Amino acid sequence: LTRDMFVRNGIDLSPNAKTVLERRYLKKDIDGRIQETPAQMFHRVARHIAKAEKNYDENADIRKVTETFYNLMTDFRFLPNSPTLMNAGRRLGQLAACFVLPVEDSMEGIFSSLKNAAVIHKSGGGTGFSFSRLRPKNSMVGTTGGIASGPISFMKIFNTATEQVKQGGTRRGANMAILRVDHPDIMEFIHCKTANTELNNFNISVGITEAFMEAVQSDAEYDLIDPRDRRPVARLNARQVYADLVEQAWKNGDPGIVFLDRINRDNPTPELGEIESTNPCGEQPLLPMEACNLGSINLAKFVTGSADAARIDYESLKETVWTAVRFLDNTIDMSRYPLAEIDRMVKGNRKIGLGIMGFADLLFQLQIPYSSERALEVAEEVMGFIQAESHKASFELAKQRGTFPNREKSCFGGDSQKAYRNATTTTIAPTGTLSIISNCSSGIEPLFALSFVRTVMDNDKLMEVNPYFEAVARQQGFYSEALMEDIAGAGTIAHMDGIPEDIKNVFVTAHDISPEWHLRMQAAFQNHTDNAVSKTVNLARDATVEDVRKIYDLAWQLGCKGVTIYRDGSKENQVLSFSSAK
Ligand code: UDP
Structure with missing residues (x-):
C-alpha cells in the first residue's frame, strides 16, 4: 500500500458490496486474480480524478484533493457512476455511464x-x-x-x-x-x-x-x-x-x-x-454524440439528531454537493471518450448528473411514510436544496475554470447570474449497483422488501433484513427470526400481527405504495432536477390496462419527462422476487 498513505483500515463494506466489487470492479490480472483491495480501488479513482485540478491550477494540492475525494467515497456519502469506479486510472479510461x-x-x-x-x-x-x-x-x-x-x-x-x-x-x-x-x-x-x-x-x-x-x-x-x-x-x-x-x-x-x-x-x-x-434508463436526455457522467449522494448518511428528533444535516449535505460537483466536473477532463466528436460535445456543454440514492432509508430514519404528503415535501426540499447548491457550486467553479464553452449559445447566454461551468448539474439515476456498494436503498425507490432470503453461492440461504427496520424491531421488542422469515414470504408487513401500527405506516415497501404515489414522488423530484428522473412505477400483478393508462395520463399531467411501469410478474425473469431473491 505504498501510495495509500491515508487509507484507513476497515472501509465499512457489506458482504454484498464486497462480492460486487470483487466480481466486477477491482483490477484483475490476466488470469483473473484480483490485483487491488477496495481501498486501493477508491484511492485509484480519487487520485485519477484529482489530477484534473492541475489543468486549472498548477500549484493545486493533488494529495489533499485526493484525500477529500477518497473520504467522500469511502464514507459512502457519494459515489460516481460505475464506469468511473471501474475504469479511472486504468487502460480503458472511459468514465461516463x-x-x-x-x-x-x-x-x-x-x-x-x-x-x-x-x-x-x-x-x-x-x-x-x-x-x-x-x-x-x-x-x-x-x-x-x-x-x-x-x-x-x-x-x-x-x-x-x-x-x-x-x-x-x-x-x-x-x-x-x-x-x-x-x-x-x-x-x-x-x-x-x-x-x-x-x-x-x-x-x-x-x-x-x-x-x-x-x-x-x-x-x-x-x-x-x-x-x-x-x-x-x-x-x-x-x-x-x-x-x-x-x-x-x-x-x-x-x-x-x-x-x-x-x-x-x-x-x-x-x-x-x-x-x-x-440514455438506457431514461434519466439522462442528451444530444446526439453527447455523453454524461453521473454520481449519486447517499442521503441515508445525512441524518442527524436523536431517533425521535431526527433531521437532515444540511450543512454536511451542502459540503458534499460542492465536492461532488467538483469531482464530476473533473471527471469530464479525465475521461477518455471513444470518439473525437463525443469528446468535443461533452467538453462543449460539460453536463454532469448529480443525483441521490438512499431516499427510502432517509425516510425510515425520519419516520416518514413514503406515500405521504410529508414525504413529498421532504423530496422537494432536499432535491431543491441539492439542485440550488449544485448550481451555486457550478457557478463558483466557472469563476475559476471558465463557463462551459457553449454557454453563449445556450439559454443561459445573456444572464450573468447563470454563468455556469456545467450546462446541467442534476440527474436521478437508478443506482442499481452503486446502492449495493453503498448498502443503501436505490435511487428514489421505496424498498422492495424489508427482509428477504438471499441464496448465496453454495446454496446457503441468508436472511437479510433492512437495518433500520431491524433496529426498530429490536428496540421495540418484536424482532424474531421467525417473524423476519414471515415478512420475507409476504413481502409486506401491512397485514402482520404483532407489529405496531405506527411502524407499519413508516416501513412501507414498493407494493404497499399505490402507483399514484410512486408517480407523485417522481414528479416531486423532477420539479428540482435539470435532467430527468429514473423511477419504476410498480403495479400489482392484478392491475388492469386501465390502471396503466391512468398512470401514463398522470405522468403527463404532473410534468414528468417520461414514465416506466412494471407490473409484478409481467416479465419472465423478474430480478427480485419476494422470498427467493438472488
Ligand atoms: N448502465 C448500463 N448497463 C448496466 C447498468 C447501467 O449501461 O448494466 C448505464 C445506463 O445508461 C444507466 C446508467 O448506466 O442508465 C446508470 O445506471 P445505474 O445508476 O443503475 O448504474 P450504477 O452506476 O449504479 O452501476
Whole structure:
C-alpha cells in the first residue's frame, strides 16, 4: 500500500458490496486474480480524478484533493457512476455511464453508429438511440432500387451486436431505442418486443409529442410523417395508438414513454440541436454524440439528531454537493471518450448528473411514510436544496475554470447570474449497483422488501433484513427470526400481527405504495432536477390496462419527462422476487 498513505483500515463494506466489487470492479490480472483491495480501488479513482485540478491550477494540492475525494467515497456519502469506479486510472479510461448516438438514414450512418455503440459498451457505458430518422419500412432505397427494411429490423442488428460485446468483461450493454409517435412504423415499434425475443438488450420508449397528447384528449387523428422530407404520409387515430401502447406496457413493461417536447423545453442548448433520445434508463436526455457522467449522494448518511428528533444535516449535505460537483466536473477532463466528436460535445456543454440514492432509508430514519404528503415535501426540499447548491457550486467553479464553452449559445447566454461551468448539474439515476456498494436503498425507490432470503453461492440461504427496520424491531421488542422469515414470504408487513401500527405506516415497501404515489414522488423530484428522473412505477400483478393508462395520463399531467411501469410478474425473469431473491 505504498501510495495509500491515508487509507484507513476497515472501509465499512457489506458482504454484498464486497462480492460486487470483487466480481466486477477491482483490477484483475490476466488470469483473473484480483490485483487491488477496495481501498486501493477508491484511492485509484480519487487520485485519477484529482489530477484534473492541475489543468486549472498548477500549484493545486493533488494529495489533499485526493484525500477529500477518497473520504467522500469511502464514507459512502457519494459515489460516481460505475464506469468511473471501474475504469479511472486504468487502460480503458472511459468514465461516463450515458451516451446518445445518432442513427442517420444511410447504411454508412447506421453501421458507424453500431460500431460506436460496441466501443462504448466495451467500456461499461449505456447507449440511447433515436431510430426516428430512418426511412420507414418498404420505402425505396435510391441507390439500389430495393426496399428499406425499417427501424425495427436495424434494432435487431444492434441487439445482436450488444449480445456479443460483454461490457469490458463486466456488464452487458444496455440500450434505449426511441421512436417518435409520428414515425410511420410506430405500430410495429409498439409491438416489437412481444413479437421479437431478439430485442432483449433494449428498453424501448415511444417519443410522445404535445400534438399527439392533444389528439388523444380530443379523440382526433394525427399525422404520420416521413422523416426524410417531413411530409405527412398517413393518419392514425391517436386514442387507438395510445390504447395499444398502454396495453403493451401492461403486458410486459415496454414501451415506456418519453415526452420529447417537454425534454426539449429544458434543453439548455437548442442551438446545438434537438434532443431525440435519453440514455438506457431514461434519466439522462442528451444530444446526439453527447455523453454524461453521473454520481449519486447517499442521503441515508445525512441524518442527524436523536431517533425521535431526527433531521437532515444540511450543512454536511451542502459540503458534499460542492465536492461532488467538483469531482464530476473533473471527471469530464479525465475521461477518455471513444470518439473525437463525443469528446468535443461533452467538453462543449460539460453536463454532469448529480443525483441521490438512499431516499427510502432517509425516510425510515425520519419516520416518514413514503406515500405521504410529508414525504413529498421532504423530496422537494432536499432535491431543491441539492439542485440550488449544485448550481451555486457550478457557478463558483466557472469563476475559476471558465463557463462551459457553449454557454453563449445556450439559454443561459445573456444572464450573468447563470454563468455556469456545467450546462446541467442534476440527474436521478437508478443506482442499481452503486446502492449495493453503498448498502443503501436505490435511487428514489421505496424498498422492495424489508427482509428477504438471499441464496448465496453454495446454496446457503441468508436472511437479510433492512437495518433500520431491524433496529426498530429490536428496540421495540418484536424482532424474531421467525417473524423476519414471515415478512420475507409476504413481502409486506401491512397485514402482520404483532407489529405496531405506527411502524407499519413508516416501513412501507414498493407494493404497499399505490402507483399514484410512486408517480407523485417522481414528479416531486423532477420539479428540482435539470435532467430527468429514473423511477419504476410498480403495479400489482392484478392491475388492469386501465390502471396503466391512468398512470401514463398522470405522468403527463404532473410534468414528468417520461414514465416506466412494471407490473409484478409481467416479465419472465423478474430480478427480485419476494422470498427467493438472488
Ligand atoms: N448502465 C448500463 N448497463 C448496466 C447498468 C447501467 O449501461 O448494466 C448505464 C445506463 O445508461 C444507466 C446508467 O448506466 O442508465 C446508470 O445506471 P445505474 O445508476 O443503475 O448504474 P450504477 O452506476 O449504479 O452501476
